[in-house]
Amino acid sequence: MLNVERISKTYNKQPIFTDVSFSIHPGEIIGLVGENGAGKSTLLHVLATLQMPTTGSIQLYDWYYQKHRKHVRRHIGFVPQDIAIWDNFTVRENMVFFEKLAWKNKSEKGLKELCLDMNLDRWHDKVHTLSGGMKRKLNLAISLIHDPALILLDEPTVGIDLKSKKEIATYLQKLARNQQKMVLYTSHDMDEIKALCSKVICIGEDPFYRNLLQHAGKKIVPLNNSFP
Numbered sequence: 223m224l225n226v227e228r229i230s231k232t233y234n235k236q237p238i239f240t241d242v243s244f245s246i247h248p249g250e251i252i253g254l255v256g257e258n259g260a261g262k263s264t265l266l267h268v269l270a271t272l273q274m275p276t277t278g279s280i281q282l283y284d285w286y287y288q289k290h291r292k293h294v295r296r297h298i299g300f301v302p303q304d305i306a307i308w309d310n311f312t313v314r315e316n317m318v319f320f321e322k323l324a325w326k327n328k329s330e331k332g333l334k335e336l337c338l339d340m341n342l343d344r345w346h347d348k349v350h351t352l353s354g355g356m357k358r359k360l361n362l363a364i365s366l367i368h369d370p371a372l373i374l375l376d377e378p379t380v381g382i383d384l385k386s387k388k389e390i391a392t393y394l395q396k397l398a399r400n401q402q403k404m405v406l407y408t409s410h411d412m413d414e415i416k417a418l419c420s421k422v423i424c425i426g427e428d429p430f431y432r433n434l435l436q437h438a439g440k441k442i443v444p445l446n447n448s449f450p
């Protein structure tokens with residue numbers, strides 16, 4: 223379980239978010255929504271251990287981020303907003319390259335299966351010949367090589383077609399259900415959030431997303447006392 227307790231983040235004394243608390247249980251896919259600049263990416267960066275919270279504590283299973291940062295990292299898969307793969311390498315070469323950097327070894331057969339699970343079947347094709355959606359699928363496959371317990375996805379389906387979105391959603395649902403992964407997923411596509419996520423975190427002061435979700439009968443995770 224991921225337990226986030228009263229974390230805050232400031233940049234140059236400017237608060238980005240304050241007093242944020244929530245939990246993610248194994249098997250849960252939680253949505254993270256909010257207007258541009260609300261702090262979604264910043265929160266994901268903190269949860270990915272790329273930045274430290276200014277105050278508060280985060281615990282993944284028995285490990286505290288502050289104390290066991292290196293260990294915690296091994297159990298996190300992070301897909302950043304920008305696609306981060308090698309354009310002149312093939313799909314296979316990218317998977318093999320990132321496997322070498324991963325904490326766990328995986329056979330080439332296992333790597334290929336990860337791609338095929340998402341209907342990415344262009345194993346020997348160079349990345350620059352793939353569509354945007356295929357690149358996003360490869361980015362996601364790379365983040366899963368080391369079999370992470372917590373998967374953090376920052377707008378993983380932006381600019382991709384409905385079919386690929388559905389394939390990714392189905393894959394994530396299977397992953398969460400069958401392997402008890404914890405998933406935190408940001409998107410500006412509310413239909414996607416409503417279909418995929420069991421609960422939703424609304425970050426930022428603007429009540430727009432909260433109202434929209436309440437209307438749709440979605441469970442909203444209260445972040446602190448100011449948003450009961």
Ligand SMILES: Nc1ncnc2c1ncn2[C@@H]1O[C@H](COP(=O)(O)OP(=O)(O)OP(=O)(O)O)[C@@H](O)[C@H]1O
Nearest residue numbers: 233234238256257258259260261262263264265303
């Ligand atoms: N390294 C940084 N230094 C200073 N301020 C930053 C830094 N990174 C982000 N910010 C600021 O933090 C705020 C939150 O940014 P963030 O990228 O987390 O928002 P977001 O909710 O992900 O936005 P979007 O929906 O546009 O992706 C913004 O005001 C941004 O300018």
